[in-house]
Amino acid sequence: MSTTPATDPTAAHSWTVGDVTVHRIDETLLPPATGPWLLPDATPDLVAAHDWLHPHFADEQGTLRIDSHSFAFTLGGLRILVDTGIGNAKERANPAWHDLDTDYLRDLTAAGFPQDSVDLVILTHLHADHVGWNTRKTDGDWVPTFPHARYLTSRTEREFWAGYDMEEAREQMFRDSVIPVEQAGLLDLVDVPAEGVDVAPGLRLLPTPGHTPGHVAVKLTSHGRTALITGDCIHHPVQLAHPAIGACVDIDPEQSETTRRTLLSSLADTDTLVLGTHFAPPTAGRVVTDHDAYRLSPVPADSH
Numbered sequence: 001m002s003t004t005p006a007t008d009p010t011a012a013h014s015w016t017v018g019d020v021t022v023h024r025i026d027e028t029l030l031p032p033a034t035g036p037w038l039l040p041d042a043t044p045d046l047v048a049a050h051d052w053l054h055p056h057f058a059d060e061q062g063t064l065r066i067d068s069h070s071f072a073f074t075l076g077g078l079r080i081l082v083d084t085g086i087g088n089a090k091e092r093a094n095p096a097w098h099d100l101d102t103d104y105l106r107d108l109t110a111a112g113f114p115q116d117s118v119d120l121v122i123l124t125h126l127h128a129d130h131v132g133w134n135t136r137k138t139d140g141d142w143v144p145t146f147p148h149a150r151y152l153t154s155r156t157e158r159e160f161w162a163g164y165d166m167e168e169a170r171e172q173m174f175r176d177s178v179i180p181v182e183q184a185g186l187l188d189l190v191d192v193p194a195e196g197v198d199v200a201p202g203l204r205l206l207p208t209p210g211h212t213p214g215h216v217a218v219k220l221t222s223h224g225r226t227a228l229i230t231g232d233c234i235h236h237p238v239q240l241a242h243p244a245i246g247a248c249v250d251i252d253p254e255q256s257e258t259t260r261r262t263l264l265s266s267l268a269d270t271d272t273l274v275l276g277t278h279f280a281p282p283t284a285g286r287v288v289t290d291h292d293a294y295r296l297s298p299v300p301a302d303s304h
Helices: 034-038 044-048 104-110 128-134 155-162 168-177 179-183 253-267
Strands: 014-017 020-029 067-075 078-082 120-122 135-138 141-144 150-154 187-190 197-200 203-207 216-222 225-229 273-275 284-290 293-298
Touching: 014 225, 014 273, 020 104, 020 216, 067 104, 067 216, 120 197, 128 135, 128 168, 141 168, 141 179, 150 155, 150 203, 155 187, 168 179, 253 284
Parallel strands: 078 120, 120 150, 150 187, 225 273
Antiparallel strands: 014 020, 020 067, 067 078, 135 141, 197 203, 203 216, 216 225, 273 284, 284 293
């Protein structure tokens, strides 16, 4: 990964796509226990067998490295944030997500995106580690963090959870991170057909169901260059080598695998930059055919 002057700490976490600079906004590195819980079929022996996963995406013992971060960029004059991480001071059942106190907002501002300036927040799906910074606590109430933004998610996604028999922990997440945005009139639900839908020039939502029914990936196009932000249709690069490996929290594991295989096939051996929402640094890369599956060829930040 390239080094940059200390005077610009955010520069080491960005990629150029056409004339758009995509910034990674770090939140937290998740603990080592996350991998065995989230991707139980990604056993240490299986992971360790893939040399290309080391040292960035896993250690030599086969322990996965998994990150929480967002992506921010300006496109066509719109200041856009994709997913909002876990959030600070949230009451969560998962100890790794509970009552965080990170510098996320400071880092977002340092990258050039102060919270009042964000125009559009795209939520790939409505899980706790993707919606947390939707809101922040002010005078005891949860209020939208980005008061001038429209928040977008798939209509299928929101309607699914509206009819779902939620456990208390999930209800809590909706109470503090989704419903306040709805009550403020800032949440827009988007119909996403099979071919995807443009939500702004150069910005397209692609249906990638399985992890959740309304999950979307985000495709960015600028001057003939493309990037794709995965959300959770791919949690970790090991799933390129083994697309059948799913997450323990996939709503429809079979559909999730089908989605992953279809997406990887479409990306393989192209110039599309893949930006993994949970991929540890270097975070980005291109999908390359590797025997009967794929691997990620990393593209270091600031490798233009």
